[in-house]
Amino acid sequence: MKITKVLFSLLLMGSLFMTGCKPKDADIKTSIEEKMKADPMMAGMTVDVTDGVATITGTCTDEACKTKCEETAKSVKGVKSVVNNCTVPPPPAPVTVNTGDALMQGVMDATKDHPGVKASVNDGVITLTGDITRDQLPKLMMSLNSLKPKKIENKLTIK
Amino acid sequence: MALQEKYKQLIDAANAEGISNLQVKEQDNVLYIDGEASSGSSKDKLWDIYGKLDPDFRAADVVMNVNVAAGAGTKAKVTTDKTNLNIRKGPGTDQPIVGKAAHNSEVTLLSKTNDQWWLVKTDAGEEGYAYAQYLSPE
Numbered sequence: 001m002k003i004t005k006v007l008f009s010l011l012l013m014g015s016l017f018m019t020g021c022k023p024k025d026a027d028i029k030t031s032i033e034e035k036m037k038a039d040p041m042m043a044g045m046t047v048d049v050t051d052g053v054a055t056i057t058g059t060c061t062d063e064a065c066k067t068k069c070e071e072t073a074k075s076v077k078g079v080k081s082v083v084n085n086c087t088v089p090p091p092p093a094p095v096t097v098n099t100g101d102a103l104m105q106g107v108m109d110a111t112k113d114h115p116g117v118k119a120s121v122n123d124g125v126i127t128l129t130g131d132i133t134r135d136q137l138p139k140l141m142m143s144l145n146s147l148k149p150k151k152i153e154n155k156l157t158i159k
Numbered sequence: 160m161a162l163q164e165k166y167k168q169l170i171d172a173a174n175a176e177g178i179s180n181l182q183v184k185e186q187d188n189v190l191y192i193d194g195e196a197s198s199g200s201s202k203d204k205l206w207d208i209y210g211k212l213d214p215d216f217r218a219a220d221v222v223m224n225v226n227v228a229a230g231a232g233t234k235a236k237v238t239t240d241k242t243n244l245n246i247r248k249g250p251g252t253d254q255p256i257v258g259k260a261a262h263n264s265e266v267t268l269l270s271k272t273n274d275q276w277w278l279v280k281t282d283a284g285e286e287g288y289a290y291a292q293y294l295s296p297e
Contacts, residue, residue: 095184095191106275109252109290134215138206141216143292145223146274151189153219
């Protein structure tokens with residue numbers, strides 16, 4: 001009976017002592033948040049801590065930011081593990097440019113009324129040579145730009 | 160991002176003009192500007208600014224595909240330099256000519272095949288494809 005009591009009180013003391021030296025979830029949360037606020041990259045993140053498990057949510061600009069969030073949370077004392085729920089938005093879709101026969105045909109149509117202009121098309125790049133008057137140039141450029149080429153190299157001599 | 164700096168005035172103007180579906184993307188040192196202008200004067204304004212920022216369009220760092228929004232039934236003026244506008248059987252200069260629209264006359268837009276070729280009807284009732292660059296929606 002006595003032994004049981006002693007053991008029980010030891011256990012109680014032990015658990016109290018253990019709890020005392022372990023940082024509380026709320027404190028962990030505050031220290032992670034403080035660290036994140038100091039860095040504009042991570043300033044907008046939300047942190048939650050339950051039983052030493054830190055969960056980070058929010059939108060990151062890139063993967064580097066996501067990694068940094070995780071490292072920052074891990075570096076705080078008392079964090080057992082990190083659940084990284086940061087999302088990185090997909091990169092914007094690449095620009096669609098025309099490169100094929102349709103572009104070639106379009107360039108022929110656009111330059112038809114400008115007899116001094118020679119145009120070549122290579123992998124979506126239109127190269128203009130020859131000559132044109134200054135007042136005709138914008139009209140030609142508008143036509144060519146609406147064909148969505150990769151780019152237009154204007155080497156025209158302006159009369 | 161350097162090109163967005165260089166052409167900031169152009170991008171600001173595109174926003175100010177209310178260009179719809181405006182997309183500005185930079186890729187391989189070319190700035191791509193796409194969208195639809197509500198009027199021909201909006202489009203011309205943007206081209207004026209572009210021409211000031213890059214005189215004679217020499218830098219080869221912008222592709223600006225901004226077209227004037229126009230739906231079926233819209234009247235458009237034939238803005239050729241002097242000559243009549245060819246009305247063709249199909250969308251392409253290799254297509255046979257089926258009619259002519261006089262310089263400064265009006266045609267009615269039936270549909271847009273693409274940004275280059277529009278199916279139109281002339282006042283004389285001829286139907287066919289005309290080169291959009293010479294048509295100004297009204």
